[in-house]
Amino acid sequence: MTASIEKNYSQTMEAFAEACKKAGRSPQEVKLIAVSKFFSAADIQQVYDRGQRFFGENRAQELMEKQPVLPKDIQWHFIGRLQRNKVKYIIDKAAMIHSVDSLELAREISRQALLKNVEMPVLIQVNLGGEETKAGFAAEELREGLAAIAALPGLAVQGLMTIGPYMADPEATRPLFRQMRALKEAAASWTIPGVDMRYLSMGMSHDYAVAIAEGADFVRVGSAIFGNRVYE
Ligand SMILES: *Cc1c(COP(=O)(O)O)cnc(C)c1O
Numbered sequence: 148m149t150a151s152i153e154k155n156y157s158q159t160m161e162a163f164a165e166a167c168k169k170a171g172r173s174p175q176e177v178k179l180i181a182v183s184k185f186f187s188a189a190d191i192q193q194v195y196d197r198g199q200r201f202f203g204e205n206r207a208q209e210l211m212e213k214q215p216v217l218p219k220d221i222q223w224h225f226i227g228r229l230q231r232n233k234v235k236y237i238i239d240k241a242a243m244i245h246s247v248d249s250l251e252l253a254r255e256i257s258r259q260a261l262l263k264n265v266e267m268p269v270l271i272q273v274n275l276g277g278e279e280t281k282a283g284f285a286a287e288e289l290r291e292g293l294a295a296i297a298a299l300p301g302l303a304v305q306g307l308m309t310i311g312p313y314m315a316d317p318e319a320t321r322p323l324f325r326q327m328r329a330l331k332e333a334a335a336s337w338t339i340p341g342v343d344m345r346y347l348s349m350g351m352s353h354d355y356a357v358a359i360a361e362g363a364d365f366v367r368v369g370s371a372i373f374g375n376r377v378y379e
């Protein structure tokens with residue numbers, strides 16, 4: 148188990164470097180988040196020992212359990228659907244929340260950030276495909292949503308995030324990634340006070356190379372590193 152995680156990690160980092168090179172981007176400007184949901188602190192430590200510092204979790208409970216027992220220089224990225232009543236548990240543990248999918252959630256993040264006296268960097272989740280099972284703002288709602296969220300104290304809007312549909316052929320997701328890039332550029336051009344359109348978070352294990360070529364700044368890679376998750 149352990150040996151295979153280390154091997155998967157080095158192979159992934161090689162493929163990641165290759166994808167950056169092919170896209171004409173420096174591996175320093177694109178950040179790979181190792182998505183460790185469902186995997187133990189011991190598994191995470193293996194990857195940390197290889198130099199990885201960005202990890203992603205999608206459940207408040209897991210982040211609460213893992214953050215205190217792992218090295219303090221890990222940057223934890225919260226990437227999953229976040230219930231409002233869980234914000235208080237992660238507000239001082241996450242380095243960034245990628246999945247702000249409603250104004251109500253943003254209000255709660257703002258409230259908790261003020262209570263803890265922190266400023267939380269957030270990305271706004273976009274649901275371009277209009278998939279019913281996925282959260283996020285539709286493209287038409289984005290401008291209004293950004294303006295309302297950016298006006299809240301205690302959070303810093305730093306970009307957009309999307310979860311693409313799973314396509315057997317990752318090339319099939321390229322048009323959606325391209326649309327996200329265009330949307331990020333449009334959003335930057337709106338010059339909404341408090342909005343800094345720095346980051347685009349998109350791409351997962353099977354399609355991150357395409358996402359990097361289309362402008363991803365964060366890719367979220369789980370199973371390629373840790374193996375398949377066992378859902379119970
Ligand atoms: C689990 C998850 C990932 C990683 O998915 P893999 O296919 O295992 O790389 C990325 N983003 C989000 C939001 C996730 O929940």
